[in-house]
Amino acid sequence: SQQGEEDPQALSIQEGENATMNCSYKTSINNLQWYRQNSGRGLVHLILIRSNEREKHSGRLRVTLDTSKKSSSLLITASRAADTASYFCATDATNFGNEKLTFGTGTRLTIIP
Amino acid sequence: KAGVTQTPRYLIKTRGQQVTLSCSPISGHRSVSWYQQTPGQGLQFLFEYFSETQRNKGNFPGRFSGRQFSNSRSEMNVSTLELGDSALYLCASSWEGLAPGELFFGEGSRLTVL
Numbered sequence: 001s002q003q004g005e006e007d008p009q010a011l012s013i014q015e016g017e018n019a020t021m022n023c024s025y026k027t028s029i030n031n032l033q034w035y036r037q038n039s040g041r042g043l044v045h046l047i048l049i050r051s052n053e054r055e056k057h058s059g060r061l062r063v064t065l066d067t068s069k070k071s072s073s074l075l076i077t078a079s080r081a082a083d084t085a086s087y088f089c090a091t092d093a094t095n096f097g098n099e100k101l102t103f104g105t106g107t108r109l110t111i112i113p
Numbered sequence: 114k115a116g117v118t119q120t121p122r123y124l125i126k127t128r129g130q131q132v133t134l135s136c137s138p139i140s141g142h143r144s145v146s147w148y149q150q151t152p153g154q155g156l157q158f159l160f161e162y163f164s165e166t167q168r169n170k171g172n173f174p175g176r177f178s179g180r181q182f183s184n185s186r187s188e189m190n191v192s193t194l195e196l197g198d199s200a201l202y203l204c205a206s207s208w209e210g211l212a213p214g215e216l217f218f219g220e221g222s223r224l225t226v227l
Contacts, residue, residue, distance in 0.1 A: 042203060042218035088156065100169045101216060103156035
């Protein structure tokens, strides 16, 4: 079963605009990660935010985490055609050891040149 | 440093056959996880191996099995293939201990069952 649900399922924006996607999860977590997947390829890690952090930046990426609402958002600023991909959040539930990553349903982002 | 290598990249099997997929993790990584990705179910966790021991298992039938060797390379096997087993099988490695950190994924093995 999916721990995370991304919203929206699909998003199309013009190149240069900002893209925001959201992730909601169900149980308490140690950390939350975001991954990108180009069509039919493997996933690439983008950023990790720990449960005691509220915001994190990496280049054009900004991630926020609200543990009270069990939600996270990923903002990509000044989008480029190369950002076209599916984006997944992944969480590890606090299971007192032997945690595993559970992925959300993904947001398919299309950047229109 | 070489990335995660999965072989074969593509394969076609028929119902009832079995298949073995291989994964070579990044050098030094001791944890290997396997995921199944389908359009309908998304990314589903299969199992995770750490130092040759299965540490976590997802909700898949016993037809799905795996193992890890002393050099951290891992294989997964699916027996008595069904049409619904058609999927992209992704392997990921990491060096972390109990709490999962960043996963490094291979390009996947795309299995088609006819």
